[in-house]
Amino acid sequence: MGPHSYDPGTAPSLLLWTIEIPPGNVHIDLDDGEAALHLDNRCELFDAFTVPNSLNPMHPLGFVSGFLKSMRVRWSGVKRVQTFNNHSTFRGEFLETSATIELKVQTPSTKAPFTPSAQDGFEFIADPATSEVHFAQIGHENNGALF
Amino acid sequence: MRGISRRAWLHRTMGAGAVLGSGLWAPSVVAADDDDGQKRCGVPLPIPHTTAGPFGPLHFYFPGPIDGSASPTDGTGTHAEGRDPSTVTNFDGFVGAVDMDFSGTARDTKTGAEAAYKFHTDSRFMIGEFIASDQKRHKGAFAFL
Numbered sequence: 001m002g003p004h005s006y007d008p009g010t011a012p013s014l015l016l017w018t019i020e021i022p023p024g025n026v027h028i029d030l031d032d033g034e035a036a037l038h039l040d041n042r043c044e045l046f047d048a049f050t051v052p053n054s055l056n057p058m059h060p061l062g063f064v065s066g067f068l069k070s071m072r073v074r075w076s077g078v079k080r081v082q083t084f085n086n087h088s089t090f091r092g093e094f095l096e097t098s099a100t101i102e103l104k105v106q107t108p109s110t111k112a113p114f115t116p117s118a119q120d121g122f123e124f125i126a127d128p129a130t131s132e133v134h135f136a137q138i139g140h141e142n143n144g145a146l147f
Numbered sequence: 148m149r150g151i152s153r154r155a156w157l158h159r160t161m162g163a164g165a166v167l168g169s170g171l172w173a174p175s176v177v178a179a180d181d182d183d184g185q186k187r188c189g190v191p192l193p194i195p196h197t198t199a200g201p202f203g204p205l206h207f208y209f210p211g212p213i214d215g216s217a218s219p220t221d222g223t224g225t226h227a228e229g230r231d232p233s234t235v236t237n238f239d240g241f242v243g244a245v246d247m248d249f250s251g252t253a254r255d256t257k258t259g260a261e262a263a264y265k266f267h268t269d270s271r272f273m274i275g276e277f278i279a280s281d282q283k284r285h286k287g288a289f290a291f292l
Contacts, residue, residue, distance in 0.1 A: 005150060028241045084214040091229075123256055124251055126249050126266070131247055135220045135245070143239075
């Protein structure tokens with residue numbers, strides 16, 4: 001089924017792979033060490049097929065709209081507390097945790113010139129039980145002019 | 148979310164590259180509604196820190212402890228200034244970040260063929276206040292995907 005790689009692109013401001021979302025899509029409770037991010041029916045992301053193709057301004061493998069049908073990331077299970085302050089540009093208090101993800105994402109069928117050749121549509125449904133976390137954290141921070 | 152690890156790929160290609168083109172697509176945040184119902188004419192700005200990418204600098208840190216100590220999830224090494232997980236600068240708020248692998252079932256929507264498929268993700272949220280390019284303070288929430 002070929003490679004697939006989803007991201008929202010890079011803004012003219014150079015803000016990377018970041019989209020604005022409704023505040024209600026985020027829930028965080030640091031007292032309980034839990035947080036959640038849910039996204040539904042979002043089309044502001046692309047299937048760039050590979051990371052290098054995403055970052056290449058020419059997108060030689062194509063760059064087509066993907067569809068994030070649903071995404072649920074849940075953080076819980078505090079492992080360690082980290083505080084840091086560089087006294088000028090960044091300070092934070094974070095809880096290192098575990099996490100799980102549920103995801104359903106789709107790419108429509110494509111044809112040239114949107115991809116070099118026609119490709120069948122793609123759909124992926126994650127199994128949350130397979131989540132293998134390398135690093136996860138939730139917390140509060142201040143940076144830049146709001147340090 | 149990607150079939151090839153973003154972290155692994157960037158680490159392999161660091162130091163290469165030309166200038167990042169300015170013609171990349173922009174998330175539509177200009178003139179977004181702010182909490183007070185007024186239109187916002189500014190956009191969130193990226194953190195100053197950059198990680199070398201193949202086509203120019205990328206404004207983010209790889210995941211890892213905020214004290215900037217060594218982490219297997221950040222092949223760029225340690226960061227004495229700390230490792231800010233937010234991609235938005237001039238920010239005061241809450242952040243969640245996760246670096247993980249996961250798998251599931253992929254389906255060819257034309258043929259119906261199914262196969263096991265593996266993804267890697269570095270996903271984050273940011274929610275709070277920020278000073279945008281209009282030099283004004285706003286409230287907002289963001290997802291890094």
